Amino acid sequence: MRIDRTRLHDTLLAVVVxxxxxALFVLYGPDRLQAEGIAVDGMRAPDSFGAVLVVLACVPVALRRRWPLSALCATVVPETLLAVFGYGAGISCLAGLVLLYSVASYRGLAVALGGLLVSLVTYTLGAVAGPARVASWSEHVVVAVVLVAVWGAGRSxxxxxxxxxxxxxxxARLERAHAADTRAARAEERSRIARELHDVVAHHVSVMTVQAAxxxxVLAADPDLARxxxxxIEHTGRLAMTEMRNIVGVLRTDSRADARAELGPQPGVRDLPLLAEQMREAGLSTRLQAEGEPRPLPAGVDLAAYRLVQEGLTNSLRxxxxxxxxxxxVRYEPHExxxxxxDDGVGAAGLSTRSGHGLVGIRERVALYGGILxxxxxxxxxxxxxxRFPLKDGQ
Incomplete structure (x- = not known):
């Protein structure tokens, strides 16, 4: 459909040209030119044969986009015949200008320069072959300037x-790159959320399982202890639901809510005493000790340290x-x-049973911050x- 519309437009343009x-051929005959004071020497009056030649010179305009240079060359014969038979040079110059513009606009530089050369040679042949009126050098220069200007407009x-x-x-390339970056960011975010969910679920479910057992x-022997x-179990379940809600909530909020969720409080080293108390309630004797001078930690390292302790205690409990x-x-060193x-449990015998997905996730967390696990x-x-997490600038 697009090609058909283009051909239709070019055909209509050829008809108009x-x-x-x-009309110009008929109106500006030798009588009209003499009346305006223009010297004419042996110029032939307009007739049907000359009009046919003018039309033939304009027909190639219909092919100006498909074969612009060929169409421009096709106008050379009718224009030269118009000059040879004495109708005067430049009668059909309008079609030549349109085709010169088309060559410059739709073809490369070499072909465009060839089209400009064809136009200049055609005008020169017409001026030499049919001297119906004596033109000054200034008029020839004006015609050359017009041809170059039309060619330049097409090139522009x-x-x-x-x-x-x-x-x-x-x-389009930037959009594709942005889409690829977005997919990578989403994949990274899904991986992060998967690690968070695993750590939360594995820890709390393990604690709840031990407490339920x-x-x-003791349900029959000591109902109060069972209670x-x-x-x-209820308290641990509520903690698990709260953490899971905070993590999964990022997936169903808008961008500003995402930012608030990312900036929301995350567990860190400061929460280790509560974690140790929870593990003691679950039946694992846990002792927490700190060495060195405590100081603020980067948020990512703080969360990674907490998750490492959480996963380590969960595996010990299991x-x-x-x-x-x-x-x-937890030892605070100047740069680490x-x-x-x-734990003092099974030891080497339990090595194969302790290498699960949780420890793999911890390995990824530690590597993310340049640590050694x-x-x-x-x-x-x-x-x-x-x-061991490296700390920069005293952090």
Whole structure:
């Protein structure tokens, strides 16, 4: 449809150019030129044959976009015949100007220069072959300037069109790059949320499972102790739901709410005493000790340290065995934060059972902040999860 409309427009333009050219051919005959004081020497009066030649010179305008240079060359024969038969040079110059503009606008520089040369040669041949009137050098210069100006206008349009196409292509590339960045950011965010959810669910569900087992064992013998265990389960469940709601809420809020969610309070080293108390209630004897002078930590390192302790204690609760003890050590050094979780449980025998998705996620967290993670059994028995986070500028 687009090609058909283009051909239709060019055909209509050819009809208009032919009509105007024939009208000028009829109106500006030798009598009219003499009446205006223009010297005419042997110029032939307009007739039907000359009008046909004028129309033939305008017909190629209909092909100006598809074959512009060929159409321009096709006008050379009728224009030369008009000059040879004495009708005067430049009778059909309007069609030549349109085709010269089309060549400059729709073809490369080499072809465009060839079109300009064809136009100049055609005018020169017409002026030499049919000297119907003596033209001054100034008139020839004006015609040459007009031809060059029309050619320059066509080249300017082509360059502008190419510039706009480049802008569109650049905008499309930027849009594709932005879409790729958005997909990568979303994938990273999904990975982060998956790690957060795993840490929250694994820890709280493990605590609730241990407490439920304890409540079941003492339900008949000591209902009050069972009631305390059930209350602890309820409290742990509420904590889990609150953390999960804060994490998943990011997925269904707008951008400003996302920013508020990202800036919202996250658990950190300051919350380790509450975590240790929760683990003691679940049946894991947990001791928390701090070494060095505590100081504010970067938010990412603070959260990663908390999640590491949470995952380490959760694994100790699951795998260390009954009566095991855990020690959490947070050491503040000048340029490093050392976080260590140790237990005296199963030890090397439980190494294969302690390498789950949670520890893999902790490894990713520690690597994200340039830390060093070591996980494995202790020489004298037990298991250790340790991470060292580098701190910059005294943080």
């Amino acid at each position: 032919a009509g105007v050219s024939v 349009l082509r360059l502008r069109r190419a510039y706009l196409e480049e802008l569109k292509d650049r905008a 304890a409540a079941r064992r 305390e265990a059930l209350s602890a 795998h260390a065995g009954a009566g095991a003890k855990a020690v959490v050590t 934060l050392d976080v260590r979780v140790e 070591s996980i494995g059994p202790l020489p004298g028995g037990g298991f250790e999860v340790r991470a």
